[in-house]
Amino acid sequence: MSDHKVFIVAGTRPEAIKMAPVYKAMLKYDGLSPVLISTGQHREMLKQVFDWFEIKPDEDLKVMTPNQTVNQVLSRSLVGLDELISKYQPDAVLAQGDTTTVLAAALAAFNNKVSFGHVEAGLRTHTLDRPYPEEGYRQMAARVAKWHFAPTQKSVEALEAENLSGDIFKVGNTVIDALLETASRDHPPVVDSNGKDLVLITGHRRENHDKFRAVFEAFKQLASEYPEKVFVYPVHLNPNVRNLAHEVLAGVTNFKLIEPVSYPEIVSLMKQAILILTDSGGIQEEAPSLKVPLLVMRETTERQESVDAGAAKLIGTDPDKIFSEARRLLDSEVERKKMIVDQNPFGDGASALRICKIIDNSLNTPS
Numbered sequence: 001m002s003d004h005k006v007f008i009v010a011g012t013r014p015e016a017i018k019m020a021p022v023y024k025a026m027l028k029y030d031g032l033s034p035v036l037i038s039t040g041q042h043r044e045m046l047k048q049v050f051d052w053f054e055i056k057p058d059e060d061l062k063v064m065t066p067n068q069t070v071n072q073v074l075s076r077s078l079v080g081l082d083e084l085i086s087k088y089q090p091d092a093v094l095a096q097g098d099t100t101t102v103l104a105a106a107l108a109a110f111n112n113k114v115s116f117g118h119v120e121a122g123l124r125t126h127t128l129d130r131p132y133p134e135e136g137y138r139q140m141a142a143r144v145a146k147w148h149f150a151p152t153q154k155s156v157e158a159l160e161a162e163n164l165s166g167d168i169f170k171v172g173n174t175v176i177d178a179l180l181e182t183a184s185r186d187h188p189p190v191v192d193s194n195g196k197d198l199v200l201i202t203g204h205r206r207e208n209h210d211k212f213r214a215v216f217e218a219f220k221q222l223a224s225e226y227p228e229k230v231f232v233y234p235v236h237l238n239p240n241v242r243n244l245a246h247e248v249l250a251g252v253t254n255f256k257l258i259e260p261v262s263y264p265e266i267v268s269l270m271k272q273a274i275l276i277l278t279d280s281g282g283i284q285e286e287a288p289s290l291k292v293p294l295l296v297m298r299e300t301t302e303r304q305e306s307v308d309a310g311a312a313k314l315i316g317t318d319p320d321k322i323f324s325e326a327r328r329l330l331d332s333e334v335e336r337k338k339m340i341v342d343q344n345p346f347g348d349g350a351s352a353l354r355i356c357k358i359i360d361n362s363l364n365t366p367s
């Protein structure tokens with residue numbers, strides 16, 4: 001019997017990180033033959049990730065051109081994927097998360113009557129504009145999915161409540177596969193902290209942009225309160241974030257504003273840190289595995305599992321709260337240790353293989 005062909009579509013850095021393990025597991029899996037497709041939504045950052053995992057897209061749609069609307073990106077992705085579906089005739093299409101790339105992959109598959117598998121299914125805030133457009137895209141992708149690969153029980157329950165078509169499977173989050181592989185490979189330290197404690201900060205979310213000035217002032221105050229600690233912030237490429245970060249924080253000697261770092265570098269920084277302050281989704285999933293306490297600078301999260309497990313605390317973006325919560329943890333190793341968990345609620349590093357088995361089984365079962 002010939003192999004079943006499966007498209008694996010990725011467009012942004014987090015999607016590449018989370019789909020690399022699926023692609024690699026599928027390459028080794030008897031009976032499945034993956035085709036890696038990049039839409040190129042985050043061109044540079046995608047290449048860095050693919051290089052680290054030593055994989056190369058079979059096709060690159062290069063959808064980004066300057067000043068496009070979201071609908072232009074969507075329609076270019078759709079048309080590009082349409083052509084590739086007629087070229088390869090895949091048996092299934094997989095995409096991860098909630099970007100324009102994911103919506104395009106789901107729709108392109110649906111319109112060609114090809115089975116669609118949604119990886120990281122069932123994340124919900126239940127508020128369509130929080131975050132916008134991601135919450136809407138997740139819900140739309142779920143409507144046409146044949147396989148919902150949910151990372152946790154909470155996401156399984158969210159999907160069950162929506163009376164969707166398709167089958168729901170709890171498989172864990174593939175980001176833990178990527179993380180554990182990366183953490184097991186040696187990488188030199190990114191920042192020499194001279195033996196001092198390191199606090200890692202990341203912040204880029206659009207929903208937080210208008211709060212960043214006050215948030216950055218809180219970071220400045222923290223850095224002056226703790227001159228013996230080193231604060232490291234790899235600043236996102238978005239010019240709104242960059243300019244403001246440099247305006248408020250450049251010149252603070254123990255606060256290092258650095259360029260966005262590669263995946264092994266952020267993993268190395270997370271391992272080195274005694275505390276992380278972030279608004280990133282992926283880092284909320286990863287930090288519990290690295291046993292680093294996490295303060296989440298968002299009002300709501302679709303990744304409540306790390307909060308429920310006690311590994312993270314949701315603190316919003318109020319500068320006084322950021323300052324006081326960070327101080328509470330920086331002042332007390334006991335408080336920090338309370339946030340270390342034995343098991344990461346997001347997965348165990350074997351999610352990609354589970355996905356391969358389910359797809360193989362399903363494609364070999366007559367409907």
Ligand SMILES: CC(=O)N[C@@H]1[C@@H](OP(=O)(O)OP(=O)(O)OC[C@H]2O[C@@H](n3ccc(=O)[nH]c3=O)[C@H](O)[C@@H]2O)O[C@H](CO)[C@@H](O)[C@@H]1O
Pocket residue numbers: 012013014015017096097098099131134175202204234259260261262263264266267279280281282283286
């Ligand atoms: C609404 C929402 O929740 N949306 C999420 C958001 O993803 P996010 O918030 O997780 O995005 P980031 O924080 O950029 O990336 C995270 C990954 O990148 C690594 N990293 C980070 C900094 C760095 O300097 N170098 C790195 O390598 C890091 O360890 C982690 O694995 O957007 C995605 C679509 O773009 C969505 O699919 C995803 O749901």
